[in-house]
Amino acid sequence: MKSTTIHIGHRIRQGQFAYFTLIQLNLYYLCLMANYRFFLDYLKHYLTAKTRHGVHSPFVYKLIDEVIYDFREKSYEKSIEQERTKLKNNDHSIVVTDLGAGSMMNNGRKKMIKTIAKNALKPKKVAQLLARLAYNFQPASIIELGTCLAITSSYLAKAVPTAHVVSVEGCPETAKVARTTLSNLAIDNVEIKVGNFDVLLAPIIDNLEKLDFLFVDGNHRKEATLTYFKTCLPKVSSRSVLIFDDIYWSTGMKEAWQEIKNHPDVTLTIDLFYIGLVFFKQDQVKEHFKIRF
Known part of the structure; x- marks a missing residue:
């Protein structure tokens, strides 16, 4: 049985198209929804939270x-942040073993240290x-x-x-x-x-x-x-x-x-x-x- 992939594209310039698979669209949608829910949670928290005066x-x-x-x-902050900057510019890759949430997607994959530093x-x-x-x-x-x-x-x-x-x-x-x-x-x-x-x-x-x-x-x-x-x-x-x-x-x-x-x-x-x-x-x-x- 052949697998069917749905492509949706729009013309960027003559003879060139941008394609997105259905899976990619679903992942993109899920990311948008997750960010939307996170934003709503943050807004709700901000509106109901207090400062020290309350x-x-x-x-x-x-x-x-x-x-x-x-x-x-x-006194210790500057040196640690300098180390963070070095990590965010480190182009070396390592094999990631993830035992937590997201492990099914990340296990065994190579990631650049700078990517981990920026995201994790x-x-x-x-x-x-x-x-x-x-x-x-x-x-x-x-x-x-x-x-x-x-x-x-x-x-x-x-x-x-x-x-x-x-x-x-x-x-x-x-x-x-x-x-x-x-x-x-x-x-x-x-x-x-x-x-x-x-x-x-x-x-x-x-x-x-x-x-x-x-x-x-x-x-x-x-x-x-x-x-x-x-x-x-x-x-x-x-x-x-x-x-x-x-x-x-x-x-x-x-x-x-x-x-x-x-x-x-x-x-x-x-x-x-x-x-x-x-x-x-x-x-x-x-x-x-x-x-x-």
């Missing part, structure tokens, strides 16, 4: 005023916020799920040089580039573990007396996100902070975020749209905040 919780007000809205340049690294604004949060809470240990090229890892490590940072990366070749990033920045308090989050997170958590600071940036699926959250619960305390990336990334991630908020052990959440902060403060009346960032 917050009555002393803890949250102070966190917003002194940490979230503290945009002063820090946390934006400067978010990475620097994570560093400020780490500095504010001064955790003894930091866990990061999703090393990527180690720009966010570098921010966390530089913000709290005394912390032991354990970062988990699913792709061996990406991890090699990440180790080079850390070496270039003379960072020695980050331990990169390579493998599946589902396998590695539990023993990492088990080795901790208490969980101080966790950033989840990988495998953006509802079930996986909730599994990581539940794995952490036995070791959380009133000083713990869990941070989940891309909480509006998909319907599943939005559902996962809602379930995390509703969990009886959670007493406080802060929705910054790009990331969500989760706290377990025992003296805190259960509250949820949406903050513009």
Whole structure:
């Protein structure tokens, strides 16, 4: 049986046509719809979120005023951003192993490092916020799920040089580039573990007396996100902070975020749209905040 491909084209110049397959059109449509939904989520968040002046919780007000809205340049930022620029100009290619959402499309494919740097690294604004949060809470240990090229890892490590940072990366070749990033920045308090989050997170958590600071940036699926959250619960305390990336990334991630908020052990959440902060403060009346960032 012959496969049928539908072509739609328009004349660019005489004798030349641009063709799009039905599959390409469907993918293009899906991307447009995803971006449209994401924009609507952002607009809804912006219209309903508060600034520090609409917050009555002393803890949250102070966190917003002194940490979230503290945009002063820090001494370590310039060197990390220079490393980011180098990665965004790196023409070398690596074979990608993706164990998270999107793995069916990306596994075994070669990607240029600069493409990964441009599309997968946390934006400067978010990475620097994570560093400020780490500095504010001064955790003894930091866990990061999703090393990527180690720009966010570098921010966390530089913000709290005394912390032991354990970062988990699913792709061996990406991890090699990440180790080079850390070496270039003379960072020695980050331990990169390579493998599946589902396998590695539990023993990492088990080795901790208490969980101080966790950033989840990988495998953006509802079930996986909730599994990581539940794995952490036995070791959380009133000083713990869990941070989940891309909480509006998909319907599943939005559902996962809602379930995390509703969990009886959670007493406080802060929705910054790009990331969500989760706290377990025992003296805190259960509250949820949406903050513009």
